[in-house]
Amino acid sequence: MSKQAGSEDGVRSRRDEILAVAAQLFARKGYRGTSMRDIGEASGVLGGSLYHHIKSKDALFVELHNGALDAAEARIVAAVAAAGDPWDRLEAACVALLDVQLAPDSLTMPMMNDFREVPDDVRAQLVARRDRFEGLFRAIVADLPLPAGIDRSVYRNLLLSQLNAAADWFRPGRLSPREIAVQVARIFRHEG
Amino acid sequence: MSKQAGSEDGVRSRRDEILAVAAQLFARKGYRGTSMRDIGEASGVLGGSLYHHIKSKDALFVELHNGALDAAEARIVAAVAAAGDPWDRLEAACVALLDVQLAPDSLTMPMMNDFREVPDDVRAQLVARRDRFEGLFRAIVADLPLPAGIDRSVYRNLLLSQLNAAADWFRPGRLSPREIAVQVARIFRHEG
DNA sequence: CCTACCGATCGGTAGG
DNA sequence: CCTACCGATCGGTAGG
Numbered sequence: 001m002s003k004q005a006g007s008e009d010g011v012r013s014r015r016d017e018i019l020a021v022a023a024q025l026f027a028r029k030g031y032r033g034t035s036m037r038d039i040g041e042a043s044g045v046l047g048g049s050l051y052h053h054i055k056s057k058d059a060l061f062v063e064l065h066n067g068a069l070d071a072a073e074a075r076i077v078a079a080v081a082a083a084g085d086p087w088d089r090l091e092a093a094c095v096a097l098l099d100v101q102l103a104p105d106s107l108t109m110p111m112m113n114d115f116r117e118v119p120d121d122v123r124a125q126l127v128a129r130r131d132r133f134e135g136l137f138r139a140i141v142a143d144l145p146l147p148a149g150i151d152r153s154v155y156r157n158l159l160l161s162q163l164n165a166a167a168d169w170f171r172p173g174r175l176s177p178r179e180i181a182v183q184v185a186r187i188f189r190h191e192g
Numbered sequence: 193m194s195k196q197a198g199s200e201d202g203v204r205s206r207r208d209e210i211l212a213v214a215a216q217l218f219a220r221k222g223y224r225g226t227s228m229r230d231i232g233e234a235s236g237v238l239g240g241s242l243y244h245h246i247k248s249k250d251a252l253f254v255e256l257h258n259g260a261l262d263a264a265e266a267r268i269v270a271a272v273a274a275a276g277d278p279w280d281r282l283e284a285a286c287v288a289l290l291d292v293q294l295a296p297d298s299l300t301m302p303m304m305n306d307f308r309e310v311p312d313d314v315r316a317q318l319v320a321r322r323d324r325f326e327g328l329f330r331a332i333v334a335d336l337p338l339p340a341g342i343d344r345s346v347y348r349n350l351l352l353s354q355l356n357a358a359a360d361w362f363r364p365g366r367l368s369p370r371e372i373a374v375q376v377a378r379i380f381r382h383e384g
Numbered sequence: 385c386c387t388a389c390c391g392a393t394c395g396g397t398a399g400g
Numbered sequence: 401c402c403t404a405c406c407g408a409t410c411g412g413t414a415g416g
Binding site: 028029030032033115116117149150151153154155157158161162164165166168169174175180183184186187188190 | 220221222224225307308309341342343345346347349350353354356357358360361366367372375376378379380382
């Protein structure tokens with residue numbers, strides 16, 4: 001469904017090149033702002049030729065989105081497992097996610113917020129996958145010894161929305177993704 | 193430049209109707225997801241007829257965006273002026289902004305994040321106006337007695353991005369916009 | 385992977 | 401405010 005790596009033959013690797021190119025374009029210009037002809041041009045072929053490798057623009061976008069979430073989820077799970085107490089797990093998750101989101105060559109997921117740009121049936125698939133992803137954070141937040149006055153649902157939504165939005169204001173050169181993640185974890189740290 | 197109200201004659205008020213309709217469509221479907229024909233249909237005219245009232249889709253969007261920021265800015269300035277210490281001012285600003293952003297009929301600004309969907313020259317105008325808006329929060333954050341380990345630039349970007357993103361996850365029925373704003377202010381409160 | 389094309393839709397305009 | 405249309409661009413396909 002969403003194999004992203006692999007290089008057993010030429011067909012596979014050509015397809016992967018196209019996926020990587022498409023991901024970067026989607027990330028930069030959005031779903032509607034990226035035409036199949038754009039993706040073709042950046043891949044060195046005409047737009048129509050892409051349909052030998054993919055079924056439709058919609059399917060391409062969903063595959064990229066879900067693959068990016070798969071990768072991010074794996075990294076976060078690994079990072080969280082290596083951490084000690086609940087606050088360390090929160091910081092580890094933030095570091096892992098921002099590391100993925102803000103990597104300079106990251107063909108990944110700044111498209112997570114494109115929900116409004118996308119056809120209805122595509123959006124349904126994206127939302128379903130994202131909900132599963134957010135369950136990861138639900139578990140992390142549930143374990144935090146938060147003060148009584150803080151609503152965990154709001155807390156989790158704020159945390160996630162700003163991790164997703166970080167790519168919009170992040171500029172390389174000042175703080176590193178890791179340093180920003182540490183700041184996020186620090187701001188969200190409230191001993192009960 | 194951005195008069196939004198007014199009803200001195202029929203032309204003005206017809207134009208305002210169209211602006212309101214367009215704002216709601218842009219907010220729901222995004223810049224590219226809203227066609228001039230959509231706006232026309234929702235206003236009871238054909239798409240081409242809109243050009244009697246507006247110059248272009250780009251100019252329409254910029255006018256709505258800047259008008260929404262003008263309105264939000266005025267409310268925040270008033271709310272902050274009425275508050276006492278720095279933490280109260282932060283909470284007052286959050287309450288005012290979320291009240292605007294999450295109002296059920298709000299034809300306002302959930303389009304603030306559409307920057308990637310928009311033509312380059314439009315984006316330049318949007319960014320310029322938004323930067324001025326963000327200066328408001330720069331001043332509020334500058335006055336906070338934050339702990340030494342917290343970076344004010346990151347702090348402000350996180351605060352703003354999540355206030356903007358709140359419309360994406362907010363659902364009426366549970367917490368009110370005001371209650372959510374109080375939660376935000378609480379999470380971001382860290383005595384130095 | 386290209387040539388050549390389809391039907392649909394877009395922002396916008398002329399002329400009334 | 402409508403009719404009627406423009407050139408451009410879109411996702412996608414047939415046929416090789």
